[in-house]
Amino acid sequence: MACPVCNEKTSSLALRSKICYMSHRRYLPSNHPWRKNKQHDSRCEMRPAPKEYSGNDILKQLERVKDEMPGKSPHNKDRKRKRDASELNWTKKSIFFELEYWSHLKIRHILDVMHVEKNICDNVVGTLLNIEGKTKDTLKARLDLEDLNIRKELHLLQQGNGFLKPPVTYTLTLKERREYCQFL
Structure with missing residues (x-):
């Protein structure tokens, strides 16, 4: 949840x-x-x-959350935290919820826009340029497609002792990568 x-x-x-x-x-x-x-x-x-759910509905749910220290502390040493069914997905009440306007916000996610933009940019550029370790088009991602039985054209192909990863339409060719890098 x-x-x-x-x-x-x-x-x-x-x-x-x-x-x-x-x-x-x-x-x-x-x-x-x-x-x-x-x-x-x-x-x-x-x-x-x-x-x-309205902001007031969520605040009512948050009233049921017990104040506990996360992680290993002397208070919850050697035991897993038991979550009450009434707590739903909440584990703690953020200080942002105490802002008087929080319950009126349409989107109540607490997101750091600067880091989200940076991460999305890194992921898109890494995937377009097929940068090892930066691309989201990994072997595990291709195996997930097989498990979900979708995008059959992207499934791994057995080739000898290894596997061939068919190219995707959004990955740039070597020539296109060079042109993109020159453009930057």
Whole structure:
């Protein structure tokens, strides 16, 4: 239940190396063509969007969260924190929730815009230029596509003792990479 918007209706899927939150198409209009597109996760998404919680609803949930020190402290030594079902996905109450206008915000995520922009830029450039260690097009990502049974044209191909990773349309060729770097 990691999403503050979806709350108890968070829909997650365990892939090989990570937890993935997939059901974002629920927020599209019910007649939107992407809801029937099985290219995303091999399923049609016909469920309605989760209930939208107001800031006051979330603050009521947060009132039930007990004040505990995270991590290893003398108070919770050698035991895992037990979460009460009424706490939902909340583990602590952020100081931002005490701002008088917080409950009126439409988007209540606490995001650092500068770092989000930097990370997105790094990921996009790393993937376009196919930079080893910086690209998001990894072997695990390709195996996830196989597990989800989507994008068959991108599945790994057995070649001798190894595997061949078919090129994707958004990765630049060597010539295009050089032109891009010269442009920068």
